[in-house]
Amino acid sequence: MLITLCYIYLWVRFQRYYTAVIRSALYRLSGGRRTFIFRELSREQRFRSPQSSSDDALFLKLGNKGIYITEPEACDDLSKWTLLGSSLVCGQRLESVAFIIEASSREKVPVSPHRTNKTVLNWSDYCLPLAYSPGQPYRAVAEASLENFSRLGVAFMEDCLHMENGLIPEKIVSVSLKESALKQLLEKQQSDGRRRLEAKRLSEPTEPPLSRKSSLRLERRASQEEPELPSEHQHMDGHHLHLSSCHECLELENSTILSVKFASAENISDLPDDIPDLPDDYASADDAEESVRLNASGKPPNVLVFTGGCEQQYQQIRSLLAECVDTERYTIYPLRPQTALSDPWPENTRLLVLATDQTLTPQLQLRFLSYLSQGGKVLGLSSTLCPAGLALRPRDLQKDQICRLSFTKANSAELQLSIVASGHVYERDGGSGDEVELWGEICAQDEREMAIVRVTHGADSGEAVLCQVRLETGPDAHDAHGSAGFSELKMSNARRYEVLTEILTSLGLSCELSEVPPHSPIYLLSTHQEQKDRFLCWLRQQTDRSAGVLRSAAGVLKVLWAGDEPPDLCDGERAFHTELSESFSEHFSLQTYQRHLQTQQLGQTVIYADITSTTMDLLDGLVSQAPQEVGLIAIAARQTQGKGRGGNAWLSPLGCAMFTLHLQVPLNSRLGQRLPFLQHLAALAVVESVRTLPGYEDIDLRLKWPNDIYYSNLMKLGGVLVNSSMMGQTFSLLIGCGFNVSNSNPTICINDLVRQQNREHGHSLDALDPAQLIARSVTLLERFVSDFQLRGPQALLPLYYSRWVHGGSRVRLWSEDGPEAEVLGLDENGFLQVNSGDQGVVSVQPDGNSFDMLRNLVVIKSS
Numbered sequence: 118m119l120i121t122l123c124y125i126y127l128w129v130r131f132q133r134y135y136t137a138v139i140r141s142a143l144y145r146l147s148g149g150r151r152t153f154i155f156r157e158l159s160r161e162q163r164f165r166s167p168q169s170s171s172d173d174a175l176f177l178k179l180g181n182k183g184i185y186i187t188e189p190e191a192c193d194d195l196s197k198w199t200l201l202g203s204s205l206v207c208g209q210r211l212e213s214v215a216f217i218i219e220a221s222s223r224e225k226v227p228v229s230p231h232r233t234n235k236t237v238l239n240w241s242d243y244c245l246p247l248a249y250s251p252g253q254p255y256r257a258v259a260e261a262s263l264e265n266f267s268r269l270g271v272a273f274m275e276d277c278l279h280m281e282n283g284l285i286p287e288k289i290v291s292v293s294l295k296e297s298a299l300k301q302l303l304e305k306q307q308s309d310g311r312r313r314l315e316a317k318r319l320s321e322p323t324e325p326p327l328s329r330k331s332s333l334r335l336e337r338r339a340s341q342e343e344p345e346l347p348s349e350h351q352h353m354d355g356h357h358l359h360l361s362s363c364h365e366c367l368e369l370e371n372s373t374i375l376s377v378k379f380a381s382a383e384n385i386s387d388l389p390d391d392i393p394d395l396p397d398d399y400a401s402a403d404d405a406e407e408s409v410r411l412n413a414s415g416k417p418p419n420v421l422v423f424t425g426g427c428e429q430q431y432q433q434i435r436s437l438l439a440e441c442v443d444t445e446r447y448t449i450y451p452l453r454p455q456t457a458l459s460d461p462w463p464e465n466t467r468l469l470v471l472a473t474d475q476t477l478t479p480q481l482q483l484r485f486l487s488y489l490s491q492g493g494k495v496l497g498l499s500s501t502l503c504p505a506g507l508a509l510r511p512r513d514l515q516k517d518q519i520c521r522l523s524f525t526k527a528n529s530a531e532l533q534l535s536i537v538a539s540g541h542v543y544e545r546d547g548g549s550g551d552e553v554e555l556w557g558e559i560c561a562q563d564e565r566e567m568a569i570v571r572v573t574h575g576a577d578s579g580e581a582v583l584c585q586v587r588l589e590t591g592p593d594a595h596d597a598h599g600s601a602g603f604s605e606l607k608m609s610n611a612r613r614y615e616v617l618t619e620i621l622t623s624l625g626l627s628c629e630l631s632e633v634p635p636h637s638p639i640y641l642l643s644t645h646q647e648q649k650d651r652f653l654c655w656l657r658q659q660t661d662r663s664a665g666v667l668r669s670a671a672g673v674l675k676v677l678w679a680g681d682e683p684p685d686l687c688d689g690e691r692a693f694h695t696e697l698s699e700s701f702s703e704h705f706s707l708q709t710y711q712r713h714l715q716t717q718q719l720g721q722t723v724i725y726a727d728i729t730s731t732t733m734d735l736l737d738g739l740v741s742q743a744p745q746e747v748g749l750i751a752i753a754a755r756q757t758q759g760k761g762r763g764g765n766a767w768l769s770p771l772g773c774a775m776f777t778l779h780l781q782v783p784l785n786s787r788l789g790q791r792l793p794f795l796q797h798l799a800a801l802a803v804v805e806s807v808r809t810l811p812g813y814e815d816i817d818l819r820l821k822w823p824n825d826i827y828y829s830n831l832m833k834l835g836g837v838l839v840n841s842s843m844m845g846q847t848f849s850l851l852i853g854c855g856f857n858v859s860n861s862n863p864t865i866c867i868n869d870l871v872r873q874q875n876r877e878h879g880h881s882l883d884a885l886d887p888a889q890l891i892a893r894s895v896t897l898l899e900r901f902v903s904d905f906q907l908r909g910p911q912a913l914l915p916l917y918y919s920r921w922v923h924g925g926s927r928v929r930l931w932s933e934d935g936p937e938a939e940v941l942g943l944d945e946n947g948f949l950q951v952n953s954g955d956q957g958v959v960s961v962q963p964d965g966n967s968f969d970m971l972r973n974l975v976v977i978k979s980s
Contacts, residue, residue: 136271138177139177139184139267139270139271139274140264140267140271142176142186143214143263143266143267143270144263146186151186151187151188151189152186152187152188152189152190152290152291152292153184153185153186153270153289153290153291154174154184154185154186154187154288154289154290154291155182155183155184155270155273155274155288155289155290156182156183156185156287156288156289156290157181157182157183157287157288158178158181158182158183174186174187179274179275180274180276182273182274182276184270184274189293190290190291190292190293191292191293191295192215192217192258192292192293192294192295192298193295193297193298194298195248195258195298195301196301197250198248198249198250198258199248199249199250199251200247200248213260213261213262213263213266214260214261214262214263214266214291215258215259215260215291215292215293215294216244216258216259216260216261216266216289216290216291216292217256217257217258217259217289217290217292218240218256218257218259218280218286218288218289219254219255219256219286219287219288219289219290220254220255220256220257220280220284220285220286220287221253221254221255221284221285221287222253222255222282222283222284222285236277236530237272237277237278237279238268238269238272238277238278238279239279239280239281240269240272240278240279240280240286241259241280241281243261243265243268243269244259244260244261244265244266244269245259245260245261246258246259247259247260254287254288255284258292258294260294266291269289270289273286273289418446418447418448418466418467419447419448419449419450419465419466419467420438420442420447420448420449420450420466420467420468420470420626421450421451421452421462421466421468421469421470422434422435422438422449422450422451422452422470422472423451423452423454423457423469423470423471423472423473424451424472424473425454425473425475426453426454427473428451430472430473431451431472433589433590434470434472434498434589435449435451437589437617438470438621440614440862440863441614441617441618441621441628442621442626442627442628443627443628443629446626446627447467447468447626452469454481457481457484457485458480458481458484463487463488463491463493466488466493467494467625467626468494468495468496468621468624468625468626469485469488469493469494469495469496470495470496470498471485471495471496471497471498471500471502472498472499472500472589473499473500474499474500474501474539474540474541475501476501477500477501477502482502485502486502486504488579489504489572489579489580489581490579491579492579493579494579494580494581494624494625495579495580495581495582495583496581496582496584496620496621496624497581497582497583497584498584498587498588498589499539499541499584499585499586499587499589500583501541502581502583503543503583504572504581505546506545506546506552506553506572507543507544507545507546507553507570507572507583508543508544508545508546509541509542509543509544509585510541510542510543510544511540511541512538512540512541512542512566515538515540516538516539516540517537517538517539517540517587518537518538519535519536519537519538519602519605519606520535520536520537520538520559520560520561520586521533521534521535521559521560521561522534522535522536522557522558522559522560522568522569522586522616523557523558523560523565524556524557524569524616524619525555525556525557526619527619527623532612532615532616533612534609534612534613534616535605535606535608535609536586536587536588536606536609536613537586537587537590537606538559538568538585538586538587539584539585539586539587540585541585542559542566542567542568542585543566543567543568543570543583543585544567545567552572552573553570553571553572554570554571554572555567555569555570556569556570556571556582556620557569557570557584557586557616559586567585568584568585568586569582569583569584569585569586569616569620570582570583571583571623580624582620582623582624584620588613588616588617588620591606591610591613591861591862592606592607592610592869593861593869593872599877600873600877603873604828604829604831607828607831607832607864607865607869608831608832610862610863610864610865611863611864613863614862614863633757634728634755634757635728636672636691636726636728636729636730636757637726637727637728637729638691638692638693638694638726639674639691639692639693639694639724639725639726639729639735640693640694640697640698640701640702640724640725640726641653641693641694641695641696641697641722641723641724641725642697642707642722642723642724642725643721643722643723644710644711644714644720644721644723645721648721648722648746648747648748649722649747651744651746651747652722652743652744652747652749653695655742655743655744655747656676656695659742660676665684666690667693668738669734669735669737669738669739670733670734670735670737670738672689672690672691673687673689673690673691674690674691674692674693675690675691675692675693676693676695677692677693677694677695677696678695678696679695679696701725702725702727702754704727704754704771705725705727705752705754705887705888706886706888707723707888709886709888709889709892710723710888710889710891710892711892712892713888713889713892713893713896714892714895714896715896716748716895716896716899717899718745718746718748718899719748719750719778719780719895719896719898719899720748720750720778720891720892720895720896720899721747721748721750722747722748722749722750723750723751723752724736724739724749724750724751724752725751725752725753726751726752726753726754727753727754727755728753728754728755728756728757729753729755729756729757730756730757730758731753731756731758731777731853732751732752732753732756732775732776732777732853733751733777733838733840733851733853734758735751735753735777736749736751736777736779736851737851740779740849740851743779745779745781748779749778749779750776750777750778750779750895751776751777752775752776752888752891753775753776754771754775754887755769755770755771755773756769756773756775756855769855769860770860771859771860772857772858772859772860772861772866772887773855773856773857773858773860773887774854774855774856774857774858774887774888774890774891774894775854775855775887776853776854776855776891776895777851777852777853777854778851778852778854778895778898779849779850779851779852780795780850780852780902781844781847781848781849781850782795782847782848782850782902783846783847783848784843784846784847784848785846786906787905787906787907787909788902788905788906789848791910791945791946791947792841792848792947793823793946793947793948793962794905794910794943794946794947795839795850795852795902796823796824796837796838796839796852796947797820797823797824797917797943797947798898798901798902798905798913799824799837799839799852799854799894799898800820800824800825800826800835800836800837800854801820801897801901801913801916801917801920802894802895802897802898802901803818803826803835803837803854803856803890803894804818804819804820804826804920805897805916805920806890806893806894806896806897807867807885807890808920809893809897810885810893812880812882813871813874813882813885815874816867816870816871816874817829817870818834818867818870818920819920819921819922820917820920820921820922821833821921821922821923822921822923822943822949823949824836824837824838824839825837826856827922828865828870829922830922832864832865833864834856834857834864834865834866834867835854835855835856835857836854836855836856837852837853837854838852838853838854839851839852839853840853852898854894856890858885858886858887858890859884859885859886859887867885867890868884868885871883871884871885872884901913910943910945910947914942914943917943918942923940924940925939925940926939926940927939927940928940928951930951930953930959930961936953936954936955936956937953937954938951938952938953938954938959939951939952941958944960946960948960948961948962949961
């Protein structure tokens, strides 16, 4: 232990990688084995060299701050503390770090010049505050994930940790928080509340000086506050497959949360083709309470879309809004020109969207500005609406051309993205008028032009966000830009959605799903009756005969045999149908799957669900006992808790191909001795499932080490995850795979590439189907595994190298200052092999490492 600490100290002392060291130490010593203390040093400690320090607990020193590692400290008495809010729920909590933060209201010492470029973190955005103790020093107890606790610690060391009400953090101490202490505190508050009610509320409880923020978004007009660090979970997303936490995913894939924010619009019922007037049940919005879903009439608030009467444009905007906002909270209607001038729509509208670049008539201008002056909210998308204080200037040569947009978020973070220009920009007209804030600029060489502005109008807080870049149209709508333009716009597509949701949120709309969809029934499908009969025989033996249930990682499954009536399900139970109904799903075609599956065994017995936590859960607990020859595969249309490498989670949209396949491999076989190759074979099978189809050979799908599926070397659209366990002398393997087939937004999918191929080359290739590609991938994987077992790695490496993105590339290892190396290929075990001038030929294991495409790095992956 002492040697390890000395090595880490020398690394920090001379390389200054203190951020990685702090995170690594927290992960290694977490779980209550040690207490971490971040605190200010005394004057004597600041100028004492670490070698001469008599304090053996000092782990790291940075300026006037230090980190100490000591014996575990417990927090078992909160009797004199006050509960923060009502968010405390006693019971089992997710793995986290409990800590106490101490602060004072003394004047803050100015930040050192070398630290002024650091982003400020607001402490309560990265933890769950539980209780506080007022006085000097002020103390609060909270919980955070290991990752967020390390961020808070780093921000404290860099003088970049912000607390409300002028408090200055002085100390952070990780503690072992007793569950009993939390329960006693909750019971005490409830008891105190009852006594106060009995005393007829003679004394009201004071508000705590510190509260947990419900969002990272701040009001724009409070721009003088210190900026916050944007959350990693906003990038996530978007990407619909497993996320790595490297810089690449933060820049390109925007994963997890984007998939939650941009729900599919396919479930929104179509409006009639012609709506001359607003419907009779047109809802009235309750603007006094933004958090209330329904208004006084019991109807969702309204979002009106004005397109000048263009129905195609309305349907496009409606689909876009349905992907961005919670459609259970709002109803989207068209606003016709005549209706805009005659009906009393302003008092019934939560948001007005102006989505036409046609010149508005003076009457419409006056009507919309009147709505704005009365407290209305307006989103202008390439609209000619121009309140006082602004003027539109044409940029005719740049109309519908790709430009570079710089957008400032509410937390002062800057987003850079490529987008199509409208052909106009804003200018201040120099006269008195509405208050104008600049949110987005078009950047061209040394010139910056106003493209997105926020305008506040009137005493009733009317607000408009006006845009002169085409946020409303996706990359597929601009055929004239060619392949390079398509790629450029697609790489910025997730950020286009991020800008849209930022704007919609600032205008008072909710862009979060109100709830995760519930799990659907499970169905047993099969391509061969013989395998199905074997599985049913095994299933009868495993089912509890008295209750008729089967317990698995997917929950308690109520098994329904042929002829059984639909059961009454208890909480936590799911129906498992062993006989197929004709309308079991509109999202999966068994006929398509069966037609394209050409295997001897793999994938012939299907466990299917429209919505489930993960396909891994559907098989986990079954495969250890189920007969291998049935060829089990689990398939889902949507996953609510999908997992990727490093445990990152995502909510998948419709259009993803998602499956988990069971495979057994003998330990003493060629593949059993080189198991890391399996993820490479699975990813290769997905790529070849498309590129071996006649006419689809030039679809630019590639492989990125260790287990990602890419469009060219630009964007990720799929990935593979392999879980293994040993059963005697045999590996029992679950191969999880997911890739985007038809879900175009917010990132990219295979059918985007098919459409682009058709446009560029005049082809008429059909769109591909998830069931088709799953079946072809499983077929090819069985063939690849067989070839590998017969001839070893050389049977498939030439094909693998023809598809991967790393050939001949040069990278740096571990950091931007690390040694430079040339990528050679895969070694005999399936590890990445590189040639470093200093270290010679080095093999890099896939577990714990990731390939950062943007920075050309092989980096240690944070889990």
